[in-house]
Amino acid sequence: MMPSREEIVSFLLDSAPSPMTALELRERFSVAETEAPRFLALLSELVTEGRAVEIKGGRYAHPSRVGLVVGRISMHRDGFGFVDRRESGAPDLFVGNRELAGAMHGDMVIARVEKSGPKPSGSVIRILKRGTERIIGKVRMRGKYALVAPLDERFNENVYVHLDDLGGAVDGQLVQVELTAYPSQGEPPAGIVVHVLGYQGDKDAEAGAIALKHKVRIDFPDTVLRDAEKFPRKVAAADISGREDLRFVPFVTIDGEKAKDFDDAVHVEEGPGGSLILRVAIADVSHYVVPGTPVDSEALLRGTSTYFPDRVFPMLPEALSNNLCSLVPREDRLTMVAQMEFTKGGRRKAQRFFPAVIRSVHRLTYNKVARILDDPDCEEATVYADVADGLHRMWSLASLIRARRKERGSIDFDLPEAEIILDISGRPEDIVRSERNRAHYLIEEFMIAANEAVAEFLEDKGIPAPFRIHEEPDAGKVEEFKKFIHNFGYFIRTEGKLKPGDFQALVEKTEGKPEARMINQVMLRTMKKAVYHYENLGHFGLASTHYLHFTSPIRRYPDLFVHRILKMAIKPKGIPKKKKEELREMLSVECPRLSDCERGSEAAEREAVAWKKCQFMADKVGERYWGFVTGVATFGFFVELEQYFVEGLVHVSSLKDDFYHYNEEQQTLMGERGRRTFRIGDRIEVILERVDESRRQIDFTVLPPPELPVSRETKPGSREFPGQREARGRKPKEGERGPGEQKPREQKPGEPKAREQRGRRRGKKR
Incomplete structure (x- = not known):
């Protein structure tokens, strides 16, 4: 065998x-x-x-076992790099520019460890796989040839392009170049232009450059568009045959204001003995997207939809994502339904999965539903009177499910996100903190419940699927985190096995405190990334023994895989053993790749938001703002503005009044003569000094105040975080703020988010 x-x-x-x-x-x-x-x-x-x-x-x-390291190399703009070893918990391996053996940023390499210890170094001995096939850059004409200067400074060599291979691009334009030769023995990389994006500063060119930089596909090939044209505009009668008819059930969709791809509809009704029956109907994309077709092959390559503030790069063509598969109101739509029965206490006691046809009655938004839940006499409650009672019933059930999830220790990270308000031309006119209301939590709980139910069903039958796993954090990282929070006066358990609830207790303790954001960010970095895996290994962040993604097949390919597998699993004969083995082998290859697609998409989304923030602030250089210190590091500190949800850096070199030193124990920058100190939570006035749109960087300088900056919760001149003085003289209890020292942290994490900890796109759906 x-x-x-x-x-x-x-x-x-x-x-x-x-x-x-x-x-x-x-x-x-x-x-x-x-x-x-x-x-x-x-x-x-x-x-x-x-x-x-x-x-x-x-x-x-x-x-x-033979002294070698395998990993992806990340380059620095100064020419050296690091081989990533985060998964093993070991420190990254430093590689000097003379030891790269032609490796470029993103390459998968084998390296020999030459020096061990806390700061190990080594040399690349083999390039396993090139991580970059295409590079985004600006054309620079050089007479008989052209160079493409990469926008990403981690690629520090220009790409040679023959004039015949420019694809019509001219000097100064942004292009994507496909590499035909990699650097070798002193020769630069060479390539041909495959995308002409336009001039830097043009919104379409910039958006395309960001997407392509992170390997997000921006255009559908003609073969895919022709294939999409074959789909009907309406659900055919023949397609309804064999499905349960739920068109009489008043399903509703609840999404963001600008959403167009409605992939889930929900309904709750009373069941026998006071139970509640939840139906989560998910667009049956698998009915239309058949494996091996042009539409399917392209969707598999994309892996996910990518959402920028001003546009979407969808996984599926709009004929499917916004029309035939979207659960628009008052239209017949094919779905896969997860029907779950819950006890009065919110415990799931039964579930059933089946294909159905539905006809949703309303397209609701989070804000409308929140107003109905908050005020029974509001205008929306009158307009949607036919479903208002049902919405209150939904909230009752969601509250029960949420309470049980919290009881088991599920972590809810409090990491606010920016909402970019655009004008009619697509330029940002305001940036605010995205608010979450009860409707967000309602949908979130229902999606988690459906995902868990499907995962448990497939696991019980021994069927491989793209499970969504989130493994326990490494012990070493947890110890570092414990030391970090101790410096703020916080503690988590030190005996026995660490549980998700220990982290959640800390989230609740820090809520509303100046240091909460940084502690949440460092906590997230302490965790491993959530990824797809063909075996169920549980989800630490959700404190869930079974988890996968079932609820968004319009925008996530793993969900489409799950639908196909679930359809086979609910057949009377189930899935044969040989087919299970084939699924396992296929998923062992596709799950890591789809996890990579997700990470690239998230990185593109983050950069797009940073770009829009820079656009918004570009004409405000020289203006003064009040803000709060959100993080401190050796090179300076970060300030979030009160007026806009924008963060920038005050570099230590801009502090001209003194020599400032970073205190790791107290997490401060302190002047050596005047003792002026900057710490998390300080409210200070800053001047917008510089906006670099190409690097997505915002820099502030600090006004020299007549006295020490005042913290949100401390008196002028105080050296303590709130609660430290009261805690003196007694031993802190577990989870309590103690008489602490304070320690540093860096800034923002990189995913996992665990993106499950907050809603993915449009503030919803784990």
């Missing part, structure tokens, strides 16, 4: 007595001689992926 990739890697890591030949490994796994070519191909794939290495004598080993 052929072993899986995971079985081979696990054996090489934990059990192999020494590096082994292919024959020895084949005998170890009892692979028949007739399967030898296939087994060798599997080993070769593992070597290509960096999960195994082939050393002298044709022997195979796990990289970590």
Whole structure:
């Protein structure tokens, strides 16, 4: 029997007595001689992926057992790089510019550790896989040839382009160039232009550059658009056959004001014995998007939809995402339904999954639903009188489910997001903090409940699926986090196994405090990233034993996978063993790739927001604003403005009145002569000094005040965080603020978000 990739890697890591030949490994796994070519191909794939290495004598080993490191290299604009080892918990490996062996930013490499310790260094010995095939840059004409200067400073070599390969681009335009040769032996990279985006500063060119930089596909190929044209505009009668007819059920959709792709509709009714029955109807994208078709192949490449403040790069063409699959009101729509029955206490006691046809009655928004829930006499309650009682019933159930989720320790990170208000031309006219109301929580709880129910159903049947996993944080990182929060006077348990509830208790303790945002950010960085995996390993952040994504197949390909698998699973004969093995093998390849797609999409979204913030602030240079210090580091401190939800840096070099030193224990910058001190929570007045749209950076300088800055919650001149003085003289209780020192932290995390901890796009749906 052929072993899986995971079985081979696990054996090489934990059990192999020494590096082994292919024959020895084949005998170890009892692979028949007739399967030898296939087994060798599997080993070769593992070597290509960096999960195994082939050393002298044709022997195979796990990289970590022969002094090698496999990881993605991140370059610095000054020419050196670091090999990422976060997954193993080890510090990143420094690689000098003379030890790169031609590696570029994003390449997957094998490196030899030359120096160990807290700051290890090494050299690249092999490039496993190039991480970059295309680069965004600006054309610079040089007579008989052209150079493309990368916008991303981590690519520090210009790309040579022959004039015949410019694709019509002219000097100064932004382009995407496809690399045809990588740097080697002193020769620069070369390429051909595949996208002409326009001039820097043009909103379409800038948006396209951001998307393509993060490998977000911006245009649908003609073959995909032609394939999409074949779909009907209305649901055909033949497609309804064999489905449960729920068109009599008053489903509603609840989304953001600008949403167009409505992929879920909900309804709650009373059941027997006081129970409540929740139906979550999800657009049946899998009915239309058939594996192997042009639309499906493109969706698989994209992996997810990407949302910018002024546009969307959808996973599916609009004919599907905004029309045939979107659960618009008063139109027949095909769905997959998760029907769940809950007890009076909010415990799920039964579930059923089936294809159905529905006809939603209203397209509601979060704000409308929140007003109905808050005020039974509001105008919206009259307009939507036919569903108002149902909405209150939904909130009652959502509250019960939410309470049970909190009881088990699920973490709700409080990390505010920016809402960009655009004018008719697409330029930002205001930036505010995005607010969440009861309607957001209602939908969030229902989506989590449906995702958990489907995951549990598939797991119980032993069916592989793209489960959404969030593993426990590494012990070393947890210890670092404990030290960090101790400096603010906080503590979490130090005995026994750490639970999600320990983190949630800290979130609640810090709520509303000046240091809350930074502690939440560092806590998130302490966690591992949530990813897709073909085996269910649980979700630490949600304190959930079973979790996956079922609720958004219009905008997430893993959800589309889940729908296809669920349809097979609910058939009378279920899924045959051989098919399960095929699914497992396929998902072992696709899950990591789809996780990468998600990370790229999120990075593009973050940069797009940063770009719009820079656009908004660009004409305000020289103006004064009041703000609060949100983070302190060796190089300066970050200030969030009161007037706008915008953050910028006060670099330490701009503080001309003194020499400032970073105090790691108290997390402050303090002047050595005047003792002027900057700490988290200080309210200070700043001047907007500089806006660099190309680097997405905003810089402030500080006005020299006549006295020390005043904290939100401390008196002038105070050196303590609120509550520290009262805590003196007694030992702090678990989770309580103690008489603490204060410690540093950096700024913002990079995903996982665990994006499940807050709603993904448009403030919803985990």
